[in-house]
Amino acid sequence: MMSRLSVPSVGHLRAGRRRQVVRIGQNARMNELAITVIGRDRPGIVADVAEVLARLGANLTDSTMTRLRGHFAMTLICVGPTAAAVETALAPLAADGQLLATVRAVTPDGATASAGEPHVMAVHGADRMGIVAAMTRVLADAGGNVTDLSTRLVGSLYVVVAEVELPPGAADALAGRLAEAAAGLGVEVTLRPAEPDLL
Amino acid sequence: MTGVPDQPDLDPPAETYAGLGDWVPEVLGAGRVIPVVSAPNAVLSRAGAEVDPTAGETVQLAADLIATMRVSPGCVGLAAPQVGVAAQVFAVDVTGHPKAVTLHGTFALCNARVVEATRWKAGREGCMSVPDLTGDVKRASRLVVEGALPGSGKVVQLVTDGFEARALQHEIDHCAGLLFLDRVAGAHAIYQRKVYL
Numbered sequence: 001m002m003s004r005l006s007v008p009s010v011g012h013l014r015a016g017r018r019r020q021v022v023r024i025g026q027n028a029r030m031n032e033l034a035i036t037v038i039g040r041d042r043p044g045i046v047a048d049v050a051e052v053l054a055r056l057g058a059n060l061t062d063s064t065m066t067r068l069r070g071h072f073a074m075t076l077i078c079v080g081p082t083a084a085a086v087e088t089a090l091a092p093l094a095a096d097g098q099l100l101a102t103v104r105a106v107t108p109d110g111a112t113a114s115a116g117e118p119h120v121m122a123v124h125g126a127d128r129m130g131i132v133a134a135m136t137r138v139l140a141d142a143g144g145n146v147t148d149l150s151t152r153l154v155g156s157l158y159v160v161v162a163e164v165e166l167p168p169g170a171a172d173a174l175a176g177r178l179a180e181a182a183a184g185l186g187v188e189v190t191l192r193p194a195e196p197d198l199l
Numbered sequence: 200m201t202g203v204p205d206q207p208d209l210d211p212p213a214e215t216y217a218g219l220g221d222w223v224p225e226v227l228g229a230g231r232v233i234p235v236v237s238a239p240n241a242v243l244s245r246a247g248a249e250v251d252p253t254a255g256e257t258v259q260l261a262a263d264l265i266a267t268m269r270v271s272p273g274c275v276g277l278a279a280p281q282v283g284v285a286a287q288v289f290a291v292d293v294t295g296h297p298k299a300v301t302l303h304g305t306f307a308l309c310n311a312r313v314v315e316a317t318r319w320k321a322g323r324e325g326c327m328s329v330p331d332l333t334g335d336v337k338r339a340s341r342l343v344v345e346g347a348l349p350g351s352g353k354v355v356q357l358v359t360d361g362f363e364a365r366a367l368q369h370e371i372d373h374c375a376g377l378l379f380l381d382r383v384a385g386a387h388a389i390y391q392r393k394v395y396l
Contacts, residue, residue: 152332159332188378
């Protein structure tokens with residue numbers, strides 16, 4: 001096990017994961033990295049990538065990892081090592097050509113306060129070109145900010161579910177414009193306020 | 200049919216009866232098994248028309264829905280749009296389902312509407328017309344529904360809860376041209392049943 005150096009700021013680290021942290025730079029925020037790994041799904045991709053990052057002392061902050069039509073896709077933000085160090089360490093994983101890994105330094109801009117009203121837009125209908133493009137353009141034109149979106153194609157059924165933050169009071173007019181766009185595409189759309197369960 | 204605990208203090212309008220009374224599915228006669236349509240079939244997104252619950256075609260439709268539901272493994276409810284008919288008729292039977300509490304057995308309703316919906320809970324739903332996906336949907340776990348019985352046309356109020364309440368809301372949505380996909384809780388609330396490799 002590598003030695004653990006003193007950590008200048010651990011406010012963003014969850015207590016249970018501190019042991020994973022081997023080293024954090026003098027100013028960890030200077031090394032915020034966006035990493036993507038995608039490739040043919042198999043058992044162990046997450047473990048392999050996470051081990052590499054842990055060995056480098058990278059603190060994995062926000063991530064999403066899912067299987068998309070048989071491809072395993074990871075997008076994550078981590079802080080700690082340099083992009084070059086992570087790239088080098090991930091290279092052996094990609095050596096067999098089954099995984100593609102990218103590492104890019106990004107500018108930390110901290111958490112952005114949400115000013116919008118959270119809504120969920122659901123779209124479903126026969127698959128065709130441009131559904132996501134058309135519907136998200138309507139959202140964007142209304143000042144809506146998509147915070148999460150997933151799509152599924154099963155048979156000929158295409159489903160889009162987007163979580164979107166809307167400017168206060170924009171939902172009613174937007175719902176009408178979404179319905180128009182959906183009618184043009186021959187798909188169905190609903191826009192509903194998201195209902196967070198606060199316990 | 201089991202008792203209904205904590206029945207709310209309802210004041211049903213005149214000529215509305217509490218519960219199914221002596222109605223049994225056998226009054227509908229023999230039903231036929233009809234192919235179930237899948238999304239994105241347009242009929243699933245069309246609001247169903249109100250029906251005359253005493254009309255022969257309505258009675259036959261209700262019988263067909265029950266017959267089709269019974270031969271479909273795992274099917275706890277089926278609405279007319281799912282067999283290609285844009286009408287406000289559905290069948291439900293959640294008997295034996297582990298999440299069912301109150302049970303009304305096998306029944307069909309016409310022109311049903313939700314009178315009272317409380318105690319909203321998230322739960323996973325599937326649908327015969329969306330066979331490859333399931334989704335997390337918030338539904339009322341206490342429900343009062345009013346609708347007409349096919350055949351007699353008697354308007355009844357059903358007070359129910361748990362899984363039967365969820366099934367009723369799902370079917371009433373079908374009759375309004377809505378799928379569970381229209382109500383999923385968020386971007387990660389849809390799940391694939393099959394894995395496409």
